[in-house]
Amino acid sequence: EIMPSLVGSEMCIRDRLIIDFMSKNTPFALQVQKEICTSCGVCAEACTYNAINFSDFPEIDPYACRLCGNCVQACPSGALLMNTSKKQKDLSVASDTNGIWVLAETENNELSSVTKELLGKANELSSKLGQTVEAILIGSQVTSLASELIAYGAKRVHLVDDNMFASFIEEDYAQVVVEVCHKYHPDILLVGATPSGRGLSARIAALLQTGLTADCTELEIDTKSKLLHQIRPAFGGNLMATIVTPDCRPQMASVRPGIMSPLQYNPSFTGEIVRHDLSTFKKDGRIRVLQEIIQATSGESLGNSKIIIGIGRGVKNTETVDKIRCWAKKLGALVAGSRAAVEAGLIDARMQVGQTGHTISPDLYIAIGISGQIQHTAAITGAKKIIAINPDRTAPIFNVADYGFVSPIEDILPQLMATETI
16 A cells, blocks of 8 residues: 655755754744734644644744644734745755765675665666666775676766775765765665664755655656655555655665665676765764774674574464574574564564564565564565464465465474474
């Protein structure tokens, strides 16, 4: 089910006005003209965000106000004035925007998997939009990765390689992206919805005064308007929202890892590398790195596992979980779980699969005791094969499964334990 399109430009106008108010101490966009206000209270009643309080006159809380305009329309005396016309003009779409850009992310001096996935999707969008696929790569000693980006589909790589970017400082990285975007005017900018990408993309969108759709699960180009349709779960995952950004550029979206398919690595691909000299760039003086500590992890990666076993609410105890782990070890699989399993203490939160966890695309996903609500199934659509085990034959998980067993896991677990290959 698709909900009516949401307009990203409306959100970016509001965000910019709040930022201006907080950082520059400029008057808030919504003002009360006290000389004509009658203190009738209609504006406060019309506000759905409880952002208007009364003393002698209405007092507006700029941190709660969403600049929706309801109070302006409701005021019988016209005492409320909202100034957005100038901002809207500033945010109009430039005529020279071009290019589908991917913000490259690195892990241990290697390209992250989500970067390769986004380049693959950008090439698919490029065939419909007729624009070049470009990547922006920032870091220290990352020049060698530029050719790898080209091999994965980038036609042009914007390279910023300097020792000052050896440590990831979100404010500095965001400012570099903004400076390059101001120079080249990309039409679309895609970012991975990773722990670092989520915060970085939001900061970039605020500085560029554009909209951002976070945690997208699908991207499409509307053939008539040529706008990017940014699709993501909404309202707790109960429906899919299609969001557009008609009045701001670049159109920005962060995309969950493990959903898109990368192009096959091809070293014969050719492209251009543009080196950007930022010798005059000034780092954010408010931030100083005192120490960096590399924390060892178990090495388990849901993004790279070919077989994943997911457990849900239907798995009742840790004893059953331990048996499932033994079986998973025989198969060479990883054990993950739904949010319910995490909340029950059966699975570590780092191994959660679902709308608020990881999105996965293994060769085989085995769902044990998982009901299959959209919050979970939206994260496993990339799996090539799905096997469901659940005692409830009406469970939604069977609607997406290729094979299913209507049985409690405890009844068939001995047979599964005797199975070493699938």
